[in-house]
Amino acid sequence: MNSFSSIKTLLSCSSLRSSTFLQQVRHKKYPLQPKIQNPIWFARKERATFDEQLTKENQAFVKEMVYAKYGPPAIIHGVETLDLSRSLLKQEPVVSGEWSPGIRRTGLIARKIGVYPMWMKDGKKVATTLLQVVDNYVIKYIPPEEYQASRKAPRRYKNEGKWGCLVVGAECCDPQKFTKEYCGLFKDSGVAPTKILSRFLVSPEAAIQPGTSLSPLHFKVGDHIDVFGRTKERGFQGVMKRWGFKGMPATHGVTKTHRRGGNIGQGGNKGRVFPGTKMPGWMGGRRRTLRGCQILRINTKFNVIFVKGQSVPGGQNSVVFLHDTLLPLKWRKTSPEAFPTYFPHLQEGDSLPVDIYHESVHNFADPSIMYEDEEVKDAKK
């Protein structure tokens, strides 16, 4: 029995396993393993769920414990989550960093809930994308000295060592759905494990205490933001749809070549097809950023940001990430009111309006748009 158990422990050690089970491999390792360059703190999220055959009483007890630890389930600003107002600090300690041009603030995680038209005051119709800022919480702050973007040797990128990393989570949920390692990420902040996690590069002055909830009022109406997300999957697509090639004529003697790519190289000195040559292949499912979107309206009841334009990457109800724009001509010149972020307890005065519109946008509750006669305009001047 003893010898058997000792062999078992021997076999369980991964290092010894490789020496005892040496197998020469001459073929490619299928299924092909993708190169993952995850950050050091990355933890596997989903676990295989199976019927654990708990009694009803035990199931209810576990649920009770979860709600006692974090908070009861509630629909907050139109999103189904756990109400963490009891477990987290209500007064977030304000970081005493000061804004200066070039400082980066945190971003937000939102869901693209739809597109609908709005009209400007001059009568122009504009398509606006609705981005619902689902319950966002700051999970962790990693200062620039400790932050390392990838698990392998750090890649040299611009301004390395200047930015810290702020980990933001969205959509709190039952911790039973995730692995223990993933739930461990949220231990220090006191936030319930979230479905979505994202990191934003921030300046150390804009660091925020973990556990702070983020609101769409972090941005102001009229601000320009960058929205990035994963585009819609379009499958294996030809060169015309994927790269916008013109194709060839349908008639006039063209033989069997109407949607093909045509020439792919020159020959001669190089005599090869250059890497990166545009060819058919998988289209979509890539991370893309829409730069410089203007915020036209913010709805504080459902935490929705209305952004001008309709080409936000991703399909309906997909997750997108927002942050202050990196376009140089649209950088901030003055300090944002919400620095490092919007804190509701610091907001003075009356309660917020339900809808905050940009001055150029027509509010549907206002009277119809009428154009002034030129004589009237001149008289006014």
Added chain:
Amino acid sequence: MSNLVLFQLRKSTVALSAISKLNKTHIEIQFNFKYLVGQLSQRLQSTSSQVVVRENTKREQKRVVPPNYRHIYPEFLPDPNMEFRNSVREKLERTDMINRRSRIEIPEFYVGSILAVTSSDEHAVGKTTKFVGICIKREFCGLRANFTLRNVVDNLGVEIKYEMYDPRLQRVQVLRLEKRLDSELLYLRDADPEFSTFPFDMDAEFLNEGAPVPVNPLKVNLRPPPWYARWERLQPKGAIIPELRGRRKEKSEKWLEKFSEPWEKYDLMKQYRKTIPEEEQDSIYSDIYSELHQMEIASKKLKRKKAFVKPKKTG
């Protein structure tokens, strides 16, 4: 662990779908209700399962929302395609629509009604334009909802597409409220111009309150082909398709044989996918019922005020 089998009965169709949570089997049965319940209770008694048959209890409760709201305000119902649905966006859209309706009265109208629309136009004399025409099409839902008006002006057919919630619209007046035999009247483009001509100074025709909307059984004469589209394929009830000749006739008959779907009218699931279920329609309209009802009352008062002519003393 007992299986929980949930049944949902829809009032409008006799379609019944049973979903077992563990096995994830989906059964769709379209039979007589009594036979259905009998069969299912027999089959389910064999398995040890807890059956919950939940009927539409709202049927028994008094209806708050009038049943014709889905005809008067069809654009409040969202696109039934699940890919595009989101409850928060729909709520926000409805609020914006109600806000707009508080500023302009958008009356009940159908395809085939004659409307007069006054809108702000930057480049017009007096900065407003008025257009009168027959509504030939109504598209989309929510804030995107639009309608197309057609008229013949100086022997030229003119169609203008108006967005229902465009803030530039100043007044939408229904001159003649009626329905036609088809849901779209695009074939008027290839009909005799007399069927699309309506005078701009036309007077509004009044209907008695509570009277049903009349259906005009008019059959429009189409000019001989070539046409804008192959109207014979749509088989419109409100148009007389002239006798097609030769190859054109052959092709149209072949197409109808190949592509016509006489079983379409029996396809309940297709109808289900194209419409919002009645329970959901009720919940949507009950959300906004109070505001809409108030607006209706206010507009009726205004109409009575206008219609009322103060009696003058004679002698």
